Amino acid sequence: MxxxxxxxxxxxxxxxxxxxxxxxxxxxxxxxxxxxxxxxxxxxxxxxxxxxxxxxxxxxxxxxxxxxxxxAPPARLIAIGAVHISQALAPMAKLAGFDVTIVDPRTAFATPERFPDVRVIAEWPDKVLPELGLDRYTAIALLTHDPKIDDPALNLALEAECFYVGALGSRKTHGKRLERLAAAGLSAHAARIHAPIGLDVGAVSPAEIAVSILGEIVLSLRKKPLRSEKDRAA
Amino acid sequence: MLTTDEDILAKAEDWRKEGKAVAIATVVDTWGSAPRPVGSHLVIDEDGNFLGSVSGGCVEGEVVTEALDVIEAGKPKMLEFGVADETAWRAGLSCGGRIAVYVEKVD
Structure with a gap:
C-alpha cells in the first residue's frame, strides 16, 4: 500500500x-x-x-x-444525560470500541470528575447535536427522564436515522413520549425507538442496565445492515 | 487502547512516518468457522513488532515471518491457512476454518 x-x-x-x-x-x-x-x-x-x-x-x-x-465511520454513542447509568455505560461502550460523548445541560451532572476519559458536553442537545453531526453510524441513548432534555434529542436522532435510538423510562412514560411524538408529526418513526431501553436481562443496578443497553446497541449495529430507511423501502 | 482495525491502520501510518519499514496483513477471505472477519488487519514492522490480529493468535507468528519477507522483497503475497496439520511444521487453525491473508508492504 x-x-x-x-x-x-x-x-x-x-x-x-x-x-x-x-x-x-x-x-x-x-x-x-x-x-x-x-x-x-x-x-x-x-x-x-x-x-x-x-x-x-x-x-x-x-x-x-x-x-x-x-x-465506514466508527460507531459512536451519544448518551443524553450525565446520570448514574451513563457513568457505567460510558467506560463499557468505550471498551467495546465506541466513540462516546455525554450531553447534559445540567452542569452539576455533566462534570469531568463524574466522567473521566470521556467527552462531556454541558449543553442542551438541540444546540450541540447539530454541531456533532448525527449520522447512520451514531447510537443515541436518552437517559434523563426529562422530556425537556430528551425530546429534542429524540427528534434529531430520528431525523438523522441514527442506527440506534433508545429511551429510558417505563411503558407509561414511553406512552406519553409517543403522544408528544404524534403531536410533533413524527409518529411514523415511533417503531424505531427502543423503549423501555435495553435487552431484557433482568437488569437492576445502573451497571447492569448499562450492560443491557450496550447489548442492545451492539445487536442493532451488527444484526441490521447500516443502510438508509429510504433504500430499504425502495 | 488499540481495539479496532482502524486504530491499527493509524498505527501503521505512524510507524511508517517514523521511518520504519511496515507491512499490513489483511484477512481477505474466510471459509467455515474463522476467528476474525474479512477486513481484519495485522500490522508488522521490520523488527517483527506487531499489532492487531488475523486469527485468534493461531497463525500470527507465521504471518509475521512472511511479512518480514514481504518487507524485504517489496512484493505483496497471498497466504492461506487451514486446519492445523500436526505432522507438518506449519501453523493452522484449530477451529477448522480456512482463511486467506493478503500481505503487502507500505511504500
Missing part, C-alpha cells in the same frame, strides 16, 4: 467519512475511493453495496479479482 493512500484512508476516518480501498489482487494495484466519488468509479455498484453492508470483501469484475477494504 502506498503511504499516501494509507494517510488518506486514515484522514477520511478521522473526519467520519466513508471510503473504500480497492486492491487488484493480481498485481497489487490500489486506489482509494471516497464516499463522494463512488458514483464516478467503474466499480460504483459494488462499492455502493459493500459500503451499505459495511463489510470488506472480495469481488470479481471484468475477469479481475479485487479486495475492497470498506471503511
Amino acid at each position: 502506498r503511504l499516501d493512500l494509507l494517510t488518506a484512508l486514515n484522514e477520511e476516518r478521522k473526519a467520519r467519512r466513508a471510503a473504500v480501498l480497492v486492491t487488484d489482487l493480481a498485481d497489487g494495484d490500489q486506489r482509494l475511493v471516497r464516499a463522494a466519488d463512488i458514483q464516478r468509479d467503474p466499480l460504483a455498484d459494488a462499492l455502493d453495496e459493500r459500503l451499505r453492508m459495511g463489510k470488506s470483501g472480495t469481488i470479481e469484475s471484468g475477469g479481475k479479482r479485487y479486495f475492497l477494504t470498506v471503511q
Whole structure:
C-alpha cells in the first residue's frame, strides 16, 4: 500500500467519512475511493453495496479479482444525560470500541470528575447535536427522564436515522413520549425507538442496565445492515 | 487502547512516518468457522513488532515471518491457512476454518 493512500484512508476516518480501498489482487494495484466519488468509479455498484453492508470483501469484475477494504465511520454513542447509568455505560461502550460523548445541560451532572476519559458536553442537545453531526453510524441513548432534555434529542436522532435510538423510562412514560411524538408529526418513526431501553436481562443496578443497553446497541449495529430507511423501502 | 482495525491502520501510518519499514496483513477471505472477519488487519514492522490480529493468535507468528519477507522483497503475497496439520511444521487453525491473508508492504 502506498503511504499516501494509507494517510488518506486514515484522514477520511478521522473526519467520519466513508471510503473504500480497492486492491487488484493480481498485481497489487490500489486506489482509494471516497464516499463522494463512488458514483464516478467503474466499480460504483459494488462499492455502493459493500459500503451499505459495511463489510470488506472480495469481488470479481471484468475477469479481475479485487479486495475492497470498506471503511465506514466508527460507531459512536451519544448518551443524553450525565446520570448514574451513563457513568457505567460510558467506560463499557468505550471498551467495546465506541466513540462516546455525554450531553447534559445540567452542569452539576455533566462534570469531568463524574466522567473521566470521556467527552462531556454541558449543553442542551438541540444546540450541540447539530454541531456533532448525527449520522447512520451514531447510537443515541436518552437517559434523563426529562422530556425537556430528551425530546429534542429524540427528534434529531430520528431525523438523522441514527442506527440506534433508545429511551429510558417505563411503558407509561414511553406512552406519553409517543403522544408528544404524534403531536410533533413524527409518529411514523415511533417503531424505531427502543423503549423501555435495553435487552431484557433482568437488569437492576445502573451497571447492569448499562450492560443491557450496550447489548442492545451492539445487536442493532451488527444484526441490521447500516443502510438508509429510504433504500430499504425502495 | 488499540481495539479496532482502524486504530491499527493509524498505527501503521505512524510507524511508517517514523521511518520504519511496515507491512499490513489483511484477512481477505474466510471459509467455515474463522476467528476474525474479512477486513481484519495485522500490522508488522521490520523488527517483527506487531499489532492487531488475523486469527485468534493461531497463525500470527507465521504471518509475521512472511511479512518480514514481504518487507524485504517489496512484493505483496497471498497466504492461506487451514486446519492445523500436526505432522507438518506449519501453523493452522484449530477451529477448522480456512482463511486467506493478503500481505503487502507500505511504500
